Amino acid sequence: MMHSERLYRAVFEHSMEAVFFTTPEGVVLAANPAACKLFQRTEEEICKVGRYGLVDASSPRLADFLAERARHGRARAELVLVRGDGTRFFGEASSEQFVDDEQQVRTILIVRDLSESKKSEQLLAESEAQYRLLVAAMEEGVTLQDEHSAIITFNKSAERILGLTEDQLRGKTSFDPDWYPIHEDGSPFPGETHPVVETLRTGLPQSNVVMGIHKPDGRLTWISINVQPIFKEGETKPYRVVATMHDITESKLSNERIVRLAHFDQLTGLPNRTLLNDRFRYTLSLAQRSGETLAVMFIDLDNFKDINDTLGHNVGDQVLMEVATRIKSILREEDTLSRQGGDEYILILPNADADGAALVASKLIEVVAQPCHIAPHELIVTPSIGIAIYPHDGANLESLSKNADAAMYRAKREGRNGFRFYTSEMQAHSARNLKLANMLRHALERDELQLHYQPQFSLQDGRIVGVEALLRWAHPEMGMIAPSEFIPIAESTGQIIQIGEWVLRTAARQLRVWFDKQLPAMVMAVNLSAVQFRQKNFPELIDRILAEEKLPHHFLELELTEATAMDNPKAAIDVMDKLHERGIRMSIDDFGTGYASLSYLKQFKVCKLKIDQGFVRDIIDDPEDRAIVTAIINMASSLGIQTIAEGVETASQLNFLRLQGCNEVQGYYFSKPLPAELFEAFATGNADDKGAEQPFGPWGAPGRTG
Known part of the structure; x- marks a missing residue:
């Protein structure tokens, strides 16, 4: 007996838990050291305050604890306890009654400190609350799904992205055909290959899987899904998965628009x-x-x-x-x-x-x-x-x-x-054009370009009233290159600007030289390319050239093709007006080959229409050409505009034009285009035997030598 009491006392004294012996009425008979430490009181103080002095009277479970003990002699409950300094803490109290050796009813009360576990529970609860708030606030949709892919819980973003209400979404599986999922190429996305199902099957996460789903209203929404597995401890097959999803509809449409901009007109x-x-x-x-x-x-x-x-x-x-x-x-x-x-x-x-x-x-x-x-x-x-x-x-x-x-x-x-x-002929033509373009870059500096001059005659008295400057290219190796071949190349390469200025300056200078030599007064006609005519400050360039060469403005006539004039009629009218204000004459070249309207023709400040040689060539044999030429002459006359026919080669053509009232003519019937010195001799009536012809007398028919 003595041995048992000592053993009991040793256990009581050295127990890590707080142990009290009390009477049924709550008087504390003994408290072990652990109890004194927990409550921060001496054993004497504990015995003095009694059992009820250790418990907060407002503790929610106290009444239940006392009632249970009264009914069964034992009880267990979590109570709010009070330390010696007045601080409260949670503890688990276990109470059981027994009868001691003296046949007295006694109560053993064991108290376990729950402060740390309560703190952990509180932290866990706060963490869960924060997590729930975070998930609820996420723009990403989040779903928790079971081993059958049925949705257990989800956030509001998932409802919004998937277009379903809470009742519609809960329990819905990834196999559900209502999703109508599709791949990016539009092909069906089978339920068994859904990323949630794949993760449940393989235990592997799925990342950035893109699929299209159809909302209940029929709209197609594109989403990107990530899936993470959740395992029970020791198991390799997931029992839950967490799926997060982004609505990428707008970005996908934007990307498609970017691709369309990059690849489609x-x-x-x-x-x-x-x-x-x-x-x-x-x-x-x-x-x-x-x-x-x-x-x-x-x-x-x-x-x-x-x-x-x-x-x-x-x-x-x-x-x-x-x-x-x-x-x-x-x-x-x-x-x-x-x-x-x-x-x-x-x-x-x-x-x-x-x-x-x-x-x-x-x-x-x-x-x-x-x-x-x-x-x-x-x-x-x-x-x-x-x-x-x-x-x-x-x-x-x-x-x-x-x-x-x-x-x-x-x-x-x-x-x-x-x-x-x-055809291979076109290839040869392209190769030749490339070669000519390269050679043309050096033609001016190497003095390969020349101007030839063709006289223009008045049909009223047979006098030379004008001269047309025509560009020629004499290459040292390739010989004479036709203007119809190299001028389009000069236009396409932009070299026509420099060449055109050279032509204007050379023609003006030559006419000044002839005037100084007392040749009869005549107008110098110079052809303009479309590129030149659109050149910025072109009227000012003409002013400068004529001033430098000391040539009066009214002795220069600029020839513009009908097609160029009609390419942008309003811009053409603006430039023509500026040239007209300066006293510079304008004429329309190749008239009848384009599509000039009468309304625009009246607005063009032109003094002359040049009838294209394509109409002149067959006027004797072709009634349509005769009708066209006659119409042009009559129309021009009614507008107060003169006419000149180019390409005149026979007396019959000349007589027809004269009878129709054409004002001027030029062509091989009178003279081919001549170098400056031969033209000078032709114009003064001093032709030699090098190909120049006698001046055109009053309706006489000159002979041709070239």
């Missing part, structure tokens, strides 16, 4: 040059593997600029869209039509030979040329088409399109509204 929706290159590379690879040919067409609309200038760019844009639609209507799915800007298109025809390309070109011309109704206008648009065939005409898009372009220009030169195939 914004007006017609056709592929642009970048996408054309990609499509061509693919088509070329197929042709190389199969040994087949392919065709490249270069399409340009004839006189399209007229529509823009007269009806406005809005009508022009509608025409371009209509043309694109018509061309696409006759193409196969594998063909590629691209707009290159302006009114130019490139068409790639896989597995097409010359015959197939010709058939497509014929259909294309037919469908484009149909009347185009753009209220209130009915327009006729025709195409000129050049065709190059791989591999005969080039091995890449650059060479094929360049050669097709050259063939297209041949189609334009030969009447428009047609197609031409690229």
Whole structure:
């Protein structure tokens, strides 16, 4: 017995938990050291305050604790306890009654400190609350799903992104067909490959999986999903997954718009040059593997600029869209039509030979040329088409399109509204043009350019009243190069500006020299290119040249082609007005070959119309040419404008023109264009035997020597 008591006392004294012996009434009989430490009181103090002095009377569970102990003799509860310094803390109190050796009812009370666990619980609760707030506030949608992919819980963003209410979303699985999920290419996204299902099956996370889902209202929403697995301890198969999702609809549409801007023409929706290159590379690879040919067409609309200038760019844009639609209507799915800007298109025809390309070109011309109704206008648009065939005409898009372009220009030169195939002759022509362009850069400094002069005669009295300065190029190796060949090159390379200024200055200087030599007064006519005429401050340039050469303004006549004048009529009128104010004469060259309207012609400050030699050549045999020439002369006369006919070569032509009232003439019938010294001799009547002819007398017929 003594041994048991000592053992009991040892346990009581050394227990890590607070232990009290009390009477049923709450008197503390003993408290172990752990109890004194926990409550920060001595044993004597504890015994003095009693059991109820250690418990906060407002403790929520106190009444239940006492009632249970009274009924069963034992009780357990979490109570709010009071230390000696008055601080409160949570503790778990366990109480059990027993009868001691003296047959007295006693209570053993064991108290365990719950401060740390309560603090951990509070921190955990606060953390969970913060987590819930964070998840609820996230722009990302978040779902927690079970092992069957059924949604257990979710945030508001998930409801918004998925377009479902709380009731609709809870319990819904990733297999649900109502989602109608699709891949980015538009193909179905099977439920068994859904990223949530994949993670549940494999235990592996899924990242940035993009899919399209259909909301209940039918709208397509694009989302990017990340999925993380949750495992029970010791298990390898997830029992939960957390899915986070972003609504990427706007960014995806923006990216698609960027791609469209980068690869498609914004007006017609056709592929642009970048996408054309990609499509061509693919088509070329197929042709190389199969040994087949392919065709490249270069399409340009004839006189399209007229529509823009007269009806406005809005009508022009509608025409371009209509043309694109018509061309696409006759193409196969594998063909590629691209707009290159302006009114130019490139068409790639896989597995097409010359015959197939010709058939497509014929259909294309037919469908484009149909009347185009753009209220209130009915327009006729025709195409000129050049065709190059791989591999005969080039091995890449650059060479094929360049050669097709050259063939297209041949189609334009030969009447428009047609197609031409690229030929080796065109290649030779292109090579020669490149060579001429390089040589032309040095022609001025090497003194290779010359001016020849052709006299212009009055049909009233036969006098020389003018002279036209005509540019010639005498190359030391290639000989005389025709103006019709090198002037377009000079215009396309921009060299015409420098050359044109040289021509104007040289012609003005030469006329001044002749005046100083007492030659009869005459007007110097100089041809202008379109590039020169559009040159900034062109009237001021003329002022400067005439001042430097001391030539009165009214002795210079500038010839502008009808096509150039009508290219931008309002701008042409502005420049003509400025030249007219300075006393400089203007004439329209090649009249009848263009499309000048009578209303514009009245506004042009011109003194003369030059009848194109193409009409003069056949006026004796061709009634249509006779009618055109007669109409031009009569119209000009009614407007108070003089006429001059070029290319006169026979007496019959001369007599017809004189009878119709034409004012002036020039041509080989009188004299070919002559170098300055020969023209001087011709004009003074001192021709030698080097090819100059006698002056034109009153209706006499001079002889020709060249």
